[in-house]
Amino acid sequence: MSKQLQFKLVLLGESAVGKSSLVLRFVKDQFDDYRESTIGAAFLTQTVTLDDQTTVKFEIWDTAGQERYKSLAPMYYRNANCAVVVYDITQAASLEKARSWIRELQRQADPSIVIALCGNKADLSARRQVSEEEAKKYAEEEGLMWAETSAKTGEGVQEIFTAIAKKLPQNAPPSARGGRPGTSARTGVDLTKQATGAPGQNEPCNC
Amino acid sequence: MVHGSHEGASSSASSALTVEAPTPEGMLVQEVDVEVIDGEQGTASAIPTPRGNDEESKQHLREQLRRTLNKKESSHATSCFVQPISILRASTSSSPRPENRFSLGESSSFLARQEDEASDNFTSTIGVMQALVSIFLDDGDKLRCINAGNTRITFLLRPPLYYACVSSWGEAESVFLQNSYGACLSGVIISTCVDCSAMEPMLRKSIADVLVPTSKIKDILYVILIAQGKVITLVRPKKHSIHPSDLHILVNTIHSPSIINSSAAASWLPVCLPKFNSAAFVNAYVMFLRKEDQTQEQQSQHSQQSPTVQDSDAETRDSAEQLAEAESSHTLVEEQPAPEVCLVCVSGSADFEAVRNWCNTINQRLMQDGLLGALTGAISRGETEYAVGDLGVPGLRHFVYKSRSHVQVTMPLFEDPYDNPHEKRRLTTLYQTLYDAIHAKSGQGSTLKLQYIRTERESVMGWITQPFELYLALSPLLPKSGIVNAANAVAKYYRMFGFADSDLTDHVADVLVPVAPVPACHLPSTRLLTVSRSDSPSIMSWRLASQALSCVPRFCRALQNKAALRPVPAQLGAISSPSEFLKAIGRSADTKVTAETWEDLWEIDGLQLKKAGLAVRDRRYILWSMEKFRQGEDPAQFAHPPTPKKKILMDPRFKMSNAVFEVCVML
Numbered sequence: 001m002s003k004q005l006q007f008k009l010v011l012l013g014e015s016a017v018g019k020s021s022l023v024l025r026f027v028k029d030q031f032d033d034y035r036e037s038t039i040g041a042a043f044l045t046q047t048v049t050l051d052d053q054t055t056v057k058f059e060i061w062d063t064a065g066q067e068r069y070k071s072l073a074p075m076y077y078r079n080a081n082c083a084v085v086v087y088d089i090t091q092a093a094s095l096e097k098a099r100s101w102i103r104e105l106q107r108q109a110d111p112s113i114v115i116a117l118c119g120n121k122a123d124l125s126a127r128r129q130v131s132e133e134e135a136k137k138y139a140e141e142e143g144l145m146w147a148e149t150s151a152k153t154g155e156g157v158q159e160i161f162t163a164i165a166k167k168l169p170q171n172a173p174p175s176a177r178g179g180r181p182g183t184s185a186r187t188g189v190d191l192t193k194q195a196t197g198a199p200g201q202n203e204p205c206n207c
Numbered sequence: 208m209v210h211g212s213h214e215g216a217s218s219s220a221s222s223a224l225t226v227e228a229p230t231p232e233g234m235l236v237q238e239v240d241v242e243v244i245d246g247e248q249g250t251a252s253a254i255p256t257p258r259g260n261d262e263e264s265k266q267h268l269r270e271q272l273r274r275t276l277n278k279k280e281s282s283h284a285t286s287c288f289v290q291p292i293s294i295l296r297a298s299t300s301s302s303p304r305p306e307n308r309f310s311l312g313e314s315s316s317f318l319a320r321q322e323d324e325a326s327d328n329f330t331s332t333i334g335v336m337q338a339l340v341s342i343f344l345d346d347g348d349k350l351r352c353i354n355a356g357n358t359r360i361t362f363l364l365r366p367p368l369y370y371a372c373v374s375s376w377g378e379a380e381s382v383f384l385q386n387s388y389g390a391c392l393s394g395v396i397i398s399t400c401v402d403c404s405a406m407e408p409m410l411r412k413s414i415a416d417v418l419v420p421t422s423k424i425k426d427i428l429y430v431i432l433i434a435q436g437k438v439i440t441l442v443r444p445k446k447h448s449i450h451p452s453d454l455h456i457l458v459n460t461i462h463s464p465s466i467i468n469s470s471a472a473a474s475w476l477p478v479c480l481p482k483f484n485s486a487a488f489v490n491a492y493v494m495f496l497r498k499e500d501q502t503q504e505q506q507s508q509h510s511q512q513s514p515t516v517q518d519s520d521a522e523t524r525d526s527a528e529q530l531a532e533a534e535s536s537h538t539l540v541e542e543q544p545a546p547e548v549c550l551v552c553v554s555g556s557a558d559f560e561a562v563r564n565w566c567n568t569i570n571q572r573l574m575q576d577g578l579l580g581a582l583t584g585a586i587s588r589g590e591t592e593y594a595v596g597d598l599g600v601p602g603l604r605h606f607v608y609k610s611r612s613h614v615q616v617t618m619p620l621f622e623d624p625y626d627n628p629h630e631k632r633r634l635t636t637l638y639q640t641l642y643d644a645i646h647a648k649s650g651q652g653s654t655l656k657l658q659y660i661r662t663e664r665e666s667v668m669g670w671i672t673q674p675f676e677l678y679l680a681l682s683p684l685l686p687k688s689g690i691v692n693a694a695n696a697v698a699k700y701y702r703m704f705g706f707a708d709s710d711l712t713d714h715v716a717d718v719l720v721p722v723a724p725v726p727a728c729h730l731p732s733t734r735l736l737t738v739s740r741s742d743s744p745s746i747m748s749w750r751l752a753s754q755a756l757s758c759v760p761r762f763c764r765a766l767q768n769k770a771a772l773r774p775v776p777a778q779l780g781a782i783s784s785p786s787e788f789l790k791a792i793g794r795s796a797d798t799k800v801t802a803e804t805w806e807d808l809w810e811i812d813g814l815q816l817k818k819a820g821l822a823v824r825d826r827r828y829i830l831w832s833m834e835k836f837r838q839g840e841d842p843a844q845f846a847h848p849p850t851p852k853k854k855i856l857m858d859p860r861f862k863m864s865n866a867v868f869e870v871c872v873m874l
Contacts, residue, residue: 024470036464040478040491042471043563062471072477075559 002053007168009058010077012105013086014097015065018120021151022086023062026161031152038064041076048158048165056165077105082114082164089119089148092129095138102142114167116145118160123150336362336371406439406591410581415440417572418550424565426556428489433549434586436462450482451614461493461549473566475559492552492562496570496579548582595619600696602685604665607638608701609676617701624664625680637662638678641669645676659690670694674702775809776837791842792832794849799825809833824849 011019020038024030027046042062049055061076063069077083083105087098098117105115117139119130132148139146145163149156340362343350352361361372418430419442429449432439436458443449456478460466466474473494480489550569554562573579585591595605597619605625607618621631637660647654659668661683668690670677677698681690782788785808789797799821802808811833816826828849835845 020469028470030470032468036468038469039460039463039465040474040476042469043473043475044471069477 002055003170004055004057005168005170006057006059007081007165008061008079009082009084009164010061010063010080011084011086012063012073012077012098012101013065013118014088014091014094015067017065017086017088017091017094018151019065019084019086020062022084022118022120022149022157023060025151025154025157027060029154031154037066038062040064040069040072046161048162050162050165054170056168058161058165073104074108077109077113080109080113081168082116083109084116084118084160084164085144086118086120087130087135088121089130089135090121090124090127095119095130095135099138102144106142112169114145114164115142116147116160116164118146119148120151122148122155123152340371406585410578410585411440413576414573414578414582415442417569417576417578418442420565424561425558427552427554427562427565428483429551429553430569431457431551431553433458433461433551434582435591437591439548439582448614450480453480453482456480457491457551457553460491461551466493473563478553480553490554490556490559490562492554492559492566494550494552494566494570496548496550496573548579548586592620594622596622598697598700600693602682602689603679603693603697604682605634605680606697607678608697610701611673611675634665634667634680637665637667637680638669641667641678642676645669645671666690668694670698672698774837775806776839778805779836779839779841782836782842788836788842789829791846792829793846794825794828796825796829796832800829809837 011023013019015037020035020042021031023042023044024032027044041064044060044062045057046060047055047057061080063073063076083101085098085101085105087094102115102117105113117135119132119135135148136146138144145160145167147156147160147163149160151157339353340350350362352359354360358373363372414432418432418440420427420430428444430442431454432441438454438458441449441454457480460476460478466476473492476491476493477488478491479485479487483489550566552562552566556562570579573582595603605619605621607616609616621634625631625634641658641660643649644651644658645655655669655671657668657670659666661667664683666681666683666685668677668679668681670679675698677694679690679694679697681693685693782791783805785800785802785805786797788808789800800811800816800819802811811829813826813830816829821829832842832846836842
């Protein structure tokens with residue numbers, strides 16, 4: 001009888017490093033040359049089957065990388081079992097951003113979270129700004145998984161997710177399911193409280 | 208020739224400029240970028256600008272621009288003003304639709320635009336608009352609109368956003384401004400309310416029942432089912448309803464390319480619904496309900512290297528569809544068929560899991576009950592649309608009916624002669640003109656109850672009453688009585704069948720709108736479609752309309768038919784004589800008014816009552832009761848004793864501040 005496990009995975013990283021493309025390649029084995037930037041967060045699921053017939057179902061949060069969505073990130077990684085932090089090998093600054101995400105995860109997320117550092121756009125190695133050695137060294141220092149991927153060619157995508165699936169605790173489905181509940185209060189809005197007064201009195205926020 | 212006017216201090220602080228172009232052809236500029244630079248240089252060279260002093264140079268620029276706009280003679284410097292307009296024209300003419308909308312961020316960042324065409328001259332267009340706006344803004348003045356030939360460029364400044372709208376349709380200014388807020392199919396009438404699909408009421412009701420959240424789910428604000436950009440049904444808390452502009456934000460957000468092209472099973476969007484709460488975010492869970500297909504059966508056996516989608520909530524589309532989408536995502540966004548049905552759950556809490564589970568439950572139930580299939584079937588068979596002919600009203604070509612209490616709108620398909628884009632646009636613009644006049648949106652002295660316009664090709668009429676607004680397009684040959692009949696027939700139809708609420712638990716499902724009209728021959732009685740004398744519910748409005756000052760008097764006078772105004776209603780149950788009616792309405796009216804026969808009673812008007820020496824209050828009440836009775840209501844339902852005089856226990860200071868507030872609003 002095969003085991004069925006379920007884990008929450010969150011993708012983090014700077015805007016335009018290819019988080020959505022990476023997950024599209026993983027989930028659908030597709031690639032779009034042109035993608036709109038993500039709004040809020042997209043939710044996808046994908047299942048991988050390991051050698052021992054264990055199926056691991058990933059519930060994936062593909063988050064928006066733009067800075068203005070930054071404050072919402074804790075909501076996504078708080079209950080995550082694993083995180084994929086993506087950088088763009090052609091942009092040195094994106095690795096810096098990845099480092100700051102990793103620091104934040106190490107501080108704020110569940111201590112048992114599995115973090116993978118992922119250098120995307122490996123097909124553009126001609127324009128490389130981040131060397132493999134540099135990223136690998138950093139990943140080893142921090143105890144992270146590391147790989148270079150290309151969502152465009154598909155190189156390394158399946159492998160990194162499978163590696164994560166293997167590394168996740170195989171015997172702890174209960175904790176993997178729920179995470180810490182009851183964390184909704186902070187970002188909640190009181191629905192019973194509606195803006196009162198005449199319509200003219202309230203300035204719309206224009207957002 | 209360029210001349211402009213800066214409005215005086217007596218009016219609002221805004222600028223309306225008029226630029227008359229010599230010829231439209233002369234306005235088009237081919238090499239936009241080059242010319243803009245020329246224009247800017249022209250301005251700069253015309254003014255001796257001291258470098259390094261930003262404030263002073265701005266001052267100079269403003270003065271120069273004002274001088275330019277006030278000049279009657281064409282000069283070198285005018286080119287700087289004409290050219291920005293020509294750029295806008297150029298970008299307008301290159302787009303398939305004649306209207307372009309732009310939103311500018313105050314911090315010089317361009318935010319959004321209606322059209323998706325990518326063009327390099329766009330940046331310069333934005334730059335020019337920004338410059339124009341900022342020049343006037345620095346002066347504490349607002350740029351409102353620029354008229355250039357047939358083109359009108361309207362600005363709406365709501366910091367931090369600027370809206371600019373370019374059009375050659377000839378709409379009124381207010382229409383522009385409203386349009387800028389939301390993408391709308393047919394102009395402002397729709398943008399101010401909810402556009403809904405026609406549908407079989409039982410199906411809609413069944414779907415709504417599924418959407419109503421159980422008490423276990425906390426903080427759910429709205430659950431909305433959307434197809435084809437229109438609302439199928441909306442579940443909301445009983446205590447308040449969604450504001451149409453909030454709903455527009457939601458619908459537009461969902462149809463933005465990032466969401467609709469996304470391959471994700473669902474999206475979780477933080478959105479601000481300003482009319483609900485402008486100071487906070489709510490979370491919208493957006494999920495496309497895709498038709499169930501066979502891939503689920505094949506899900507179980509997979510090797511490590513070929514994982515597949517396994518979730519029932521995940522995107523379960525067949526591969527052909529996936530391919531189609533993958534291909535079409537490279538082409539124009541417009542060409543991509545929208546996913547058929549979209550479920551949106553707006554929640555105040557950040558508890559994603561609870562919302563997701565709930566939405567999955569909805570999805571499963573919709574599928575199991577076959578409701579989703581019935582819905583998509585109805586959409587693909589075109590049953591969510593209807594033709595004006597289905598109402599069987601002679602001479603009626605098109606209409607837009609808006610239920611004001613539901614804030615919802617319905618209209619039939621645009622059919623011949625309005626089935627081509629040009630005619631459709633012309634009609635829409637006529638509707639917008641009516642809307643503008645009725646609501647006095649462009650600074651008219653007063654609102655109207657009714658406006659009638661006859662063009663060579665059709666007559667259109669806008670009519671507003673307490674429960675609804677109606678915009679009709681009719682044959683120009685139709686006599687006035689025909690117009691009245693048509694208006695009443697449509698009004699009657701929707702009052703009886705169209706819009707209905709159903710109350711369910713804590714949340715109310717707006718069993719929205721338009722029931723697709725049943726073809727006339729299927730109606731139980733054709734009486735519905737003719738105006739019998741008791742079928743004139745809003746005849747009062749006609750009279751008011753004819754009294755409205757700025758209404759086209761020629762037409763309205765003819766409508767003031769006394770017999771039609773005060774029809775004799777049928778006797779209702781126990782009420783068969785004048786005294787019985789007067790007793791039934793109470794307030795001892797039977798002692799104040801006497802009428803010999805039933806017909807005599809219904810001849811009574813205010814003047815007669817006045818002569819009989821009745822007080823204003825009594826006269827009003829009796830006439831009101833009579834009108835209610837004419838509308839078929841039971842006196843037992845509407846009769847009520849006089850309300851006691853209000854005792855005002857208000858702090859005088861509060862009254863004062865209230866008055867001040869009103870003055871502020873007026874300003």
